[in-house]
Amino acid sequence: MQDLLIRLQSDVVGTRRPAAQSVGETVQAENLPLLMDRLLARVLRDPDSGAWDSAVEIAERVPDTVAAVCHTLGSIPLDGIPRAKLSSAVRRLPGDRQEVAALLDGWQNSGHGISPVVGRLRATGRGRSV
Secondary structure, eight states: OHHHHHHHTOSOHHHHHHHHHHHHHHSOTTTHHHHHHHHHHHHHHOTTSHHHHHHHHHHHHOGGGHHHHHHHHHHSOGGGSOHHHHHHHHHHSOTTSHHHHHHHHHHHTSOSTTHHHHHHHHHTTSSOOO
16 A cells, blocks of 8 residues: 555656556555545645645545545645646546535635636536536
């Protein structure tokens, strides 16, 4: 699991993306919470890392991870959310989930500088909403 976690945190897309895509198929169900806890701890420490991208990509593919990913992303102070990472979160998180709608609504209605960015992404169809 440590090797997978290292690859999931990589900033190299060619290393990170295949690892994220494999999580649902290769990680045993009982190990998934531990893997996600460690990955999401990295997201909290360094939102601009590849861990953010992996977390969002895993949530897109593995429904059991959506709530934890949304909770973690929602815990990051708005000033700490890299604008470059917003697009991937808005585009990839599954819009049929209440947790996702709540996260995106919170960002969009926050009155913070990210609000118009999230609003534009959602309005142009690159973001999903319930």
